[in-house]
Amino acid sequence: MSRSTRRRGRLLVAAAAAAVAALSITACSSGGSPAADDPADSGTLDWWGFSPNVTVANDLIAEFNKEYPDITVNYKFYPNNTEYPAALRAGLASNEGPDLFNLATNAAAPVDQFGSFAVDLAPAYEAALGADWKDKVSPLAIDSFTLENGSLAAASLGYVSAGLLYINQDLFDQYGLTPPTTLDEWKQVCATFTANGVECFTVGAGTAAFNMDPLHSIANSLHPGDWQKASEGEISWNDDWFIDTLQAWSDLRADGIMQDGALGLQQYPDANNEFLQEKAAMVQMGTWYNGNLLAGNMTAAMEGAGVANPEPFTMVPIAFPDFTNKGEPGALFSDVDSAIAVNKKSDSINAATTFAMWLATSETGQQDIANRLELLPDSGALPDFSAIDLVNPEVQQPVLEAFAPLTQAATDEARFRLIKPNLYEALGAASTAVLEGTSPADAAASVQAAADEDRNS
Structure with a gap:
């Protein structure tokens, strides 16, 4: 069965209850005894996390409580x-820790560090979706959270794709401009914005981790596939491909695209706020930023950025411009x-498993996640545009529909999940070092040294 076929499979609303019924046979309470007295449909749960935001989380909990009113979830x-x-x-x-907690493939909560604290959810998935459950869940979710002992440490709520500008x-x-598809067009667009007192592309280059997205995007334009190969250890980070990327x-x-003070800014909150304050015309984010296409979310985000009496503006994603000037965007x-x-x-x-499985496997939970726009559900569920309130549906809906097949196909190339700790830090340091005057060749050498350290550790 192909990946696209697997991802189109619809999931059952009753998945969570079935999953918990199976899991309760083997699950243990904190005292180590079988969880026979641990109810699956009632209880109070503490959930700790860094995503989604509070508004989205509380909305998801409210939807969950329509089916499970006796389970209280505190986020x-x-x-x-x-x-x-x-x-x-x-x-x-x-x-005294949480009943539920977020895991990630990046430094926020690495599965390699925290996965051993988690219940194996593979039996719950099998109970929910059947013996062929792995054919109904994104391979990205399975591969990312399966530990060396075969345990599935977490249930994915959805994935994000990067390599986009907003x-x-x-x-x-207002200025009669067309979104740039090439580097030369980007320079021209920025020249027009700058001449009119508008910052073109706001970059929080002081957030080293976020710098990896534009670096990755540039690499995928100039040298397609090489970032992934280097992440897998097949080629070196100090080769010409990465030196070219750092130079670009x-x-x-110098090209007037990135602002002079970028190193003094953080991506959040600084660059994010400049964009939401309409001081800048472009910002690099990933599909998690799509939530701001919703009118209510955009209003709240603008208020959070310090805008008084905000009027939501029309934001749309575009592909990262092609640095070869052929107009062919790189892979997400x-x-x-x-x-x-x-x-x-x-x-x-x-009860905690009931909630996790409802989010990850039920049709209701996955559709609700899809409608929030911030995550791309593992089930392949698409937004129901009749149920959501976009700022400018006439403009934004066609853009989202056009990007849907691109983002759903973008699960083969990794964002952070292949980047080990030393390499992660070195890439961030290299991104800021070259802006401070370090030669791209020297910065690339330091990145390869970190990759060697990870491999040898």
Whole structure:
């Protein structure tokens, strides 16, 4: 069965209850005894996470409670990913930690570090979807959260794709501009915006981790496939392909695309706020940013960015411009944004599993996630545009529909999941070093040294 066929499969609303019925046979409470007295349809759960945001999480919980009114879920949101790992480490080590917690393929909550604290959810998936459950779940979700012992540590809520820019279509229309498809067009667009006192492309280059997305996008344009090959250890990071990428990244400032003060800004909140304040016409984000296409979300986001009496503007995603000037965009790249794990120490393992499986496998849960636009559901569910309120449906809906097959096909190339800790830090450091004057060749050499350290550790 092909991947596209697998992803189109529809899932059962009753999946969560069936999953828990099977899991309760083997699950243990914090005391280590079988969870026979641990109800699957009632209880109070604490969920810790960095995604989704509080509004979306509470909406999902409210939908869940329509089917499971006796399960209370309290969501503790960590907006700063640097705070979450420390809090989670302490919580999981104690007996007072969360019942449910987010895991990730990046530094926010690495599955390699925290997966051992999680209940194996493979039996729950099999109970929910049948013996062929792996054919009904994105391989990206399975591969990302399966531990060396074969345990599935978390249930993916959906994945995100990157390699996109988001533009303020209203500003483009105001100045009669067309979204750029090539580097030369990008330079021309930025020249027009700058001449009119509008920042073109806001970059929070001080957030080293976020710099990996434009670096990856540039590499996929100049040297397709080489980033993935280097991530897998097949080629070196200090070869010409990456030196070219770092040079092109550094040149964005000289070309008038990246602002001079980019190194003094963080992607969140600085670049995000500049874009939402309509001070900048473009920002690089991934599909998680699609939530701002919803009128209510855009209004709240603008208010959060300090805009008084906000009037939502028309935002749309576009492909990252082609640096070979042929107008052929590079491949997108994807990772599971966050997955939900059940704590082995929880006194409510079965109820926690009910919630995790409802989100990950039920038709209702996956459709609700799809309609939030922030995640691409593992089931392949698409947004029901009749049920959502876009800022400008006439413009935005066709764009989202056009990008849907591209993002659904973008699960082969990794965003962060193949990047080991030393390499992760080195890539971030290299991205800022070249903007500070370090030669791309020297920066590339430091990245390869980190990759060698990861391989030898």
